[in-house]
Amino acid sequence: MKQAFAILALTLLCSPLFAQSATAPAAAPATFEIADVHASPYRRHPAIRFSVHGDRLLIRDATLVDLIADTYAVYPSSVFGGPQWLAFDHFDIFAKLPPATTRTSVMPMLRPLLDDRFKLVAHTGTRPLPAFVLSAGSSPKLKKSADSAGPGGCQYQQPPKEAQLTNTMNIKFSCRNTTLQSFVDFLHEVASPYLTRPVVDATGLKGGYDFDIEWTYQIPKDADGVTIFQAIDKQLGLKLALKTTPLPVVDVVSVNQQPTPNVADIDKLLPPPPPAEFDVAVIRPSNPNETRFGMNIQGNTVNIQYATLLTLIYNSFNTPPGKIENKPKWLDGQHYDIIGKASTGDASPIPGVGPSVDIDDVWEMTRSLLADRFKLTTHTDQRPSDVYALLTANPKMKKADPENHPTCHEGPGPDGRDLRLDNPLRNRLISCQNMTMSQLTTELSSLASGYLPAPVIDATGLDGAYDFTLSFSKQVDLNKPLAAPSNGDGSASASDPSLGPISLFDAMQKQLGLKLEKREKVPMPVLVIDHIEEKPTEN
Secondary structure, eight states: HHHHHHHHHHHTTTTTOOOOOOSSSOOOOOOOOOEEEEOOOOOSSSOOOOETTTEEEEEEEEEEHHHHHHHTOOOGGGGGOGGGGTTTTEEEEEEEOTOOGGGGGGGGGHHHHHHHSSSSSEEEEEEEEEEEEEEOOOOOEEOSSSSSTOEEEEEEEOOOGGGGGSSSSSEEEEEEOOOHHHHHHHHHHHHHTTTTOEEOOOOOOOOOOEHHHHEEOOSSSTOOOOOOHHHHHHHHSSEEEEEEEEEOOOOEEEEOOOOOOEEEEEHSOOOOOOOOOOEEEEEEEETTOSSSSSSETTEEEEEEEEHHHHHHHHHTTTGGGGGSSOOOOGGGGGGEEEEOOOOOOOOSSTTTTTOOOHHHHOOOOOOOOHHHHSSSSEEEEEEEEEEEEEEEEEOOOEEOOOHHHHHHHHOOTTTTGGGGGTTOOOOOEEEEEEHHHHHHHHHHHTTTTTTSSSSSOOOOOSSSEEEEEEEOOOOOTOOOOOOOOSSSSSBOOOOGGGSOOOOOOHIIIIIIIIEEEEEEEEEEEEEEEEESSSOOOEE
C-alpha cells in the first residue's frame, strides 16, 4: 500500500497533461539538450516511472504506448495502430533538461524525441470509446472554495496507526480549490484498481471546490469496504459510471522498434548518477503489533516497515524468492523497520517540482545497506530450476481485435464488470487484451504473485492473440470458508461452490481452457548467498 503511494507521488510529478487536447495546435516544444535512449534492463514488475534528479529527467520502463499517451495528452487505451511490441517493449530515457524547463513543458519534449529517435508518425482525432463519466447528479455536496486564488489539489491524509492494522484499509484525500477537471485527472492516477478506463468530467461545474473523499483502496472484502463509486455518490453527491463518449485518440501510422543510436560518448556527455546510498539509516526490529510489509517515501526519507531479510534481498536484487539459493533458515524470520535518509542531489530546474528519491534508487541503497550492515555477499550462477509450462486443455478465449494494443491489468475489462464485488473470496481479476500466449507467460509471474515462484514457458502451440478476463483468489485466501447465505427467514442455505475461493491453476483451466504444469528442472540464472549475518551492526 505505502509503496504504491510512494510510486504514485513520483508519477504525479510528471503526469499526463490531460487538460490539453490531443487535437489542439501547439507551439513548437522545447527539446532535451541530450538524451540517452536504451532498452530497459529486466525488472520483475516493469511499470513506467518518472523522476527528476537535478537537471535530469529519468524515465524507466516506458513502453511506446506510455510515451505516446503522455506526449499527446491522451490515455494509453486511446492509442491505436502500430505493431504489437508498441505496448510490450520497455525503454529507459535519461535526458538533460534545458534551463527554461517548466512543469508543463516537460512532457511535450518527448514528441520531438519520439519523432527523431523512433521515427514516429502519428495522427490525432476522436473516437467514441468507453470511459468513466463523472456527472453532477441531482444534489452535489461540494463546497465552493473560499480561496479561489490559492493552490489547488488533493493531498493524501496519512491514516492513524490503528487503521493500518486492519484488513480493510481506507485511503483519504483532502482536496482544496480543486476543479472537477483536475479531480478526474487525479482520480485516474490514484483509483487505478477501480478505474481502468479514461475518466471524463461531464458535470458542467466550474471553479474550485473544497471537499474530502475516502474509499477502500483494494476491492473491499467485507461490508465496511467503500468503492470509489460509492464514495463519489455518498460523499460528493456526484455520479461516476462507465459510458461511451467521444475521446481524443492517436493513430500510429509507422514507428521503428529500435531507436537510433545514442551519440558517441553518451556516458561522458550525460554521466549516470553516482551509486545511490543512504546518508544515514536506522535499523530496528519491527513492532510485534505490525503485520504487513510497507514502504513510504517522502522527499529524501524512506521508511520501510515489517521487512524480513528475504524480502529486502529479493526486492533489491530484482530476483524472485524461488531463484535465491543458499538461504539460511532464519532469513525469513526476523522482521525489521528501516528509516533512511538520502541525498537527492541538486535542485530541480522545474519550479514546484523538488528532487525525488526513485524506487530503483531505494532498492540500490538497500543493497548497499545489506552489504554494510548485514555483511551480505552474493554471486549469480546457473542452477537447475523448476519451470511451469503453459498448455492447452480446451481453449475458451476470444480472438483479439488486432487494432488494440496488448495489455494486462488488474481490474475489469472493457465491459466494466467487476467480478471481485460479486465474490469477496475471488479477489483477483486480471483483464487482458490482444495478448499472445508467449506474452502471457512473460506477464504471469507478476500478475499472479505468490503462485508462480518459477518462470513460465509457452507450450500451448496457439498462434495469434486473445482477449480474456481471469478471476481467482489470492493464495492466502484459498482455505477461507464461504459463509452460508441466508434464505431470508433466518435459516441458512447450502453454500454455492461457485462463490468459494479458486486457485490460479483451477481458474485458468475452467475459465480459459489453459493448464499450468510443473516441468523438470532446467538451468536458470539464480542469486547465490555467499554470506550474511543474522543481526545488523549497531546503528
